[in-house]
Structures are given as structure tokens and as C-alpha cells.
Amino acid sequence: MHIAMIGIPAVSHVRPGLEVVRELVSRGHRVTYANDPQVSDLISASGAELVPYRSTLPVADNDWPADPIGAMGVFLDDAVQALPQLREAYDRDPADLYLYDIAAYPARAIAESQGRPFVQLSPAMVAWEGYDEEVAAPLWQLPGAEEYRAKFTAWLASSGATTLDMDAFAGRPARTLALIPKAMQPNADRVDTATVTFVGPCFELGAEADGWTRPADAEKVVLVSLGSAYTRQPGFYRECLSAIGNLDGWHLVLQIGKYVEAEELGPIPSNAQVHHWVPQRAILEQADAFVTHAGMGGSSEGLLASVPMIAVPQGADQFMNADRLVELGVARRIDTADATAEALRTALLELAADPEVAARSAALRAEAKAEGGTARAADLIESYLP
Numbered sequence: 091m092h093i094a095m096i097g098i099p100a101v102s103h104v105r106p107g108l109e110v111v112r113e114l115v116s117r118g119h120r121v122t123y124a125n126d127p128q129v130s131d132l133i134s135a136s137g138a139e140l141v142p143y144r145s146t147l148p149v150a151d152n153d154w155p156a157d158p159i160g161a162m163g164v165f166l167d168d169a170v171q172a173l174p175q176l177r178e179a180y181d182r183d184p185a186d187l188y189l190y191d192i193a194a195y196p197a198r199a200i201a202e203s204q205g206r207p208f209v210q211l212s213p214a215m216v217a218w219e220g221y222d223e224e225v226a227a228p229l230w231q232l233p234g235a236e237e238y239r240a241k242f243t244a245w246l247a248s249s250g251a252t253t254l255d256m257d258a259f260a261g262r263p264a265r266t267l268a269l270i271p272k273a274m275q276p277n278a279d280r281v282d283t284a285t286v287t288f289v290g291p292c293f294e295l296g297a298e299a300d301g302w303t304r305p306a307d308a309e310k311v312v313l314v315s316l317g318s319a320y321t322r323q324p325g326f327y328r329e330c331l332s333a334i335g336n337l338d339g340w341h342l343v344l345q346i347g348k349y350v351e352a353e354e355l356g357p358i359p360s361n362a363q364v365h366h367w368v369p370q371r372a373i374l375e376q377a378d379a380f381v382t383h384a385g386m387g388g389s390s391e392g393l394l395a396s397v398p399m400i401a402v403p404q405g406a407d408q409f410m411n412a413d414r415l416v417e418l419g420v421a422r423r424i425d426t427a428d429a430t431a432e433a434l435r436t437a438l439l440e441l442a443a444d445p446e447v448a449a450r451s452a453a454l455r456a457e458a459k460a461e462g463g464t465a466r467a468a469d470l471i472e473s474y475l476p
Contacts, residue, residue, distance in 0.1 A: 091475055092120045094185035095138065095211075096176065096197035098168070099126035100149045101318040102387050103191050104133070106213035106269045109294045112136040113468040122185065124176055124197075143175040152319045159234040166238065169195040170245055176200060177250070187475050196249070198259065203250030207474050210266040211467075214386050214407060217262050218280040226257075262286075265474065267467050270386055271393050271458040274414055287470060290461030291390035293371050301369030302376070308341035308361075310378040312438060315370060317385045320404035321347025323426070324354045327364075330381065332431035334438065335359030343373055371395075379442050381434070384412040384423075393420070396455035398441035398448070402429050419450040 093114055097104055104125070115121050115137035123138035126145040133140050146168045148154060155161045173196040180200050188208040190197030201208035217225075229235065242256045253259045264285055272278050272288040304311055314330045316323060327346055334342040335358075342362040346352065352364045370388075374380060374395035382388040384401040389411050392399045399421040401412035415421035422437040441447055462469075 091186040092122065092183070093187050093189065093471065093475075094122045094124065094141075094180060094197075095189040096124040096194045096200075097191040098147055098149075098165075098193045099129045099145050100147065100193075101129065101132070102385055103193065103213050104129050106292060106387055106390075107189075107191075107211045108132060108136045109292045109464045110211070110269075110467045110471070111138050113464050114471065117468065117472070122183070124179065124194075141176075141179050143172055143179070146171060149319070152322075157232070157234075158229060159232050159238055163234070163238055163241075165193050166195070166242055166245070172196050173199060173249060180204075187471065189471065195260070198253075198263070199246075199249040199251040202252045207476060208263070208265070209471060209474055210263045212266055212268045212270070212286075214270065215275055215410075216266060216268050216281060216286050218275075218277040219282065220277070220280060222257075222261075267470060269467070270390055271454070272461060273393065273418060273454055273457060274386065274389055274411065276410065276414070288461055289467040289470070290458045290463050291387075291394050292464040292467055293387075293391050293394055294464055295371055295375065301372040302343075304376045305341050309339035310442060311341045311343065311373070311376060312379040312381065313343045313345070313368070313370065313373050313377050314381040315345040315368070315388065316347065316383040316402070316404060317388055318347065320383055320408075321345075322349040323404075324350045326402070326426060326429055327355050329429055329431045329434060331355060331359060331362060333434040335362055337361070337435065340438075343368060343377075345370070379438055381438075384408040384415060384421075386411060389415060390458070393451070393454050393458050396451040398444070398451055400424060400434065400437050400441070402426055418454060420447055420454060 095111055111121055121138040122141045123133045124141040124143055127142045130140050176196045184204050188197050188201040188206055189211055192212050198208055239256055246254050262285055266286045268286055268288045269292050271290055334340055344364045345368045358364055371391055374391055374397055377397050380392045380397045381400045383404045385408055399415055401415050401421050401423045403409040403412040412423040416423050424433055
């Protein structure tokens with residue numbers, strides 16, 4: 091059958107569901123994936139057919155508004171301009187089922203206008219009972235919130251959607267697959283499991299399985315990665331090189347992203363590799379520790395690989411995720427301003443030597459795998475097909 095996935099061009103929103111898409115393709119379904127061509131390489135590797143549309147989201151330079159209402163407005167503006175592009179494609183070639191990212195509002199509008207089933211794939215935390223009062227209500231008191239709500243409501247009225255209440259449309263849909271470990275979900279005991287299913291992280295090794303070989307002389311390996319967006323941190327990278335460079339028995343793999351060049355970091359120690367991008371999942375499977383920005387994707391990969399983590403949050407939900415990893419007993423949080431070479435080295439050595447951290451990491455890995463991952467997500471999606 092024809093399954094459509096509609097997403098946004100943020101790598102942290104694309105990668106969590108790619109293996110689910112790949113699995114659906116392998117089961118014989120025709121899967122189209124609507125997204126901006128800037129992420130076409132990721133999508134084509136999954137076997138899905140790219141349906142290109144132009145996005146206005148500032149993912150290329152990570153230039154997001156600082157205030158939350160302003161950031162929400164950026165997503166709404168993108169949805170308004172994307173809907174006609176997506177409608178042209180999917181009115182001509184309707185899907186039997188629509189999958190969509192949490193920020194891809196046009197997908198639900200199209201599905202409702204066509205009377206087709208739709209399922210949200212969430213790469214982040216989901217709402218819980220009490221979320222509206224505890225989180226959303228204070229947000230709607232901020233400057234600009236009233237104008238934002240009026241604009242969203244007006245767009246809904248012209249979108250073709252049948253759900254015209256903004257809170258109901260943008261809130262909790264009837265079917266959500268949460269692609270995160272349940273252990274990372276705030277107030278998990280208050281999540282409505284009649285509408286939300288935690289399938290756990292869907293980061294299969296796949297093509298990455300042979301993507302990295304652990305050096306023969308490396309007694310222990312640590313990966314440092316701040317993900318794809320918050321990587322303009324040459325000072326932090328220099329602290330990491332100073333902390334771990336020439337540290338007896340340790341090998342450092344440092345991912346620096348697209349904004350920094352290796353030449354900015356000074357001399358590279360012999361026990362360190364510096365790359366713009368790395369096969370993160372493959373390295374983590376062979377690593378002994380992970381220095382991460384604590385994005386939900388990185389946090390999930392760390393738990394799936396059963397490695398202790400040093401969380402250095404940079405923005406968005408990463409501060410909450412970092413605190414959650416600490417609560418789970420598998421991480422230390424060090425804010426960027428405090429991430430000196432001494433602090434990083436001390437945390438690394440203490441975490442790697444702590445048997446309780448190792449035991450807790452192993453238990454959380456087992457829990458995450460038991461949630462079912464890619465295969466379970468694909469099974470559920472097939473069960474929703476008409």
C-alpha cells in the first residue's frame with residue numbers, strides 16, 4: 091500500500107524514524123517521504139521516494155527565535171507555505187496512510203481532508219495528563235501568544251482539516267508512536283497509553299554496522315558529539331582534546347559538525363580522531379563513554395548502546411533530558427560554561443569505573459530493546475492500514 095511520511099528538514103527529526111521507513115519499504119509497501127531536498131540523501135538511503143517541498147525552517151544556520159512563541163510562529167509559517175505544495179502532491183497521489191512528524195502540521199490537514207488514517211511519529215517527549223495546565227497554560231500567557239493562536243485557528247479554517255480547534259489539532263492525536271525510550275519520558279505514568287505507544291528508539295545499525303573499526307590499541311573509547319545543530323563550539327572541543335588527549339588507555343572520537351574546522355582546534359593528539367560527521371550508532375556500540383548534548387536522539391542512542399554519558403546540554407529540551415539521564419543513574423551533567431578539561435576528565439574516569447552506572451546502563455538498554463523498536467513500530471503501522 092502507499093504509506094506517506096511527511097517531515098521537516100531537521101536531522102534530529104528525520105533520523106529517529108528512518109529505520110521504520112526502511113522496514114516498511116522492505117515489507118513491500120510503497121513509501122513516499124515529503125521533505126525538503128536538503129535531507130534527500132538521508133531519505134533516499136531508506137528506500138523511500140522523496141516528495142520534495144520547500145521548507146522555510148532555519149535549520150541550515152540554526153537561527154531560531156529565542157522566545158518560545160516566536161519559535162512556534164516559525165513552524166506555523168512553514169506549515170502555511172508548505173500546505174499548498176504538499177496538497178498538490180498528495181491530492182494527485184493520495185496515500186492509504188499518513189505518518190507525520192510532530193512539527194509537520196500540513197500532514198494531518200491533508201489526511202483529514204481525504205478521510206485517510208494518520209499516525210504521528212514522535213522523536214521527542216509526548217504530552218501527559220496535566221500537560222495543558224502545567225506546561226501549555228503558562229505558555230499561552232506570553233507576549234504574542236494570542237496572535238499566534240488566532241493565526242493558527244484562521245489557517246485551520248482554510249486548510250481542509252476537519253478538526254478546527256487549535257488545541258485539539260496540535261495536541262494529542264488519536265495515534266502516536268513515541269520513538270523514544272519510555273525511561274526518557276517525563277511523567278510517563280500519566281501518559282495516555284490508549285493513544286500513545288512507546289516503541290523505543292528505532293536506531294538499527296543497518297548500513298552503519300561496518301562503518302567504524304575500534305583501534306586495536308584502544309583500551310577504552312569515548313565519543314564526543316553535540317549532534318547536528320549545536321556544533322559551533324570550538325572552545326568546548328579544545329577542552330575535550332585537552333581532557334582526553336594523551337589520556338592513558340583512552341581513544342577519543344570527536345565529531346565537530348559543519349561549522350568548525352579541525353585547524354581551529356590546534357594540535358590533535360595521537361589518540362584522537364576528528365571528523366565533521368561520524369557513524370554515531372556504530373561507534374557507540376563499541377564505545378565505553380559518550381559526551382553528548384543530550385538531544386533526545388543522542389540520549390536514546392546512548393541508552394541503546396549501554397554507555398555512561400556526560401551530558402552537556404546546549405538548548406531546547408536538552409537540559410531536561412540531561413537531568414533525566416542523571417536521575418536514571420547513567421550520566422553526569424556539565425553545563426558548557428563549566429565543561430573544563432579537568433571537569434570532563436574527572437567525570438569520564440569516575441563514570442567509566444563505576445559498576446553501578448554500568449549495571450544501570452545495561453538494565454536501561456534491556457528495557458529500551460524490550461519496547462520493540464523498528465519491527466514493532468512497523469507492525470503497528472501496518473495494523474492501522476485500511
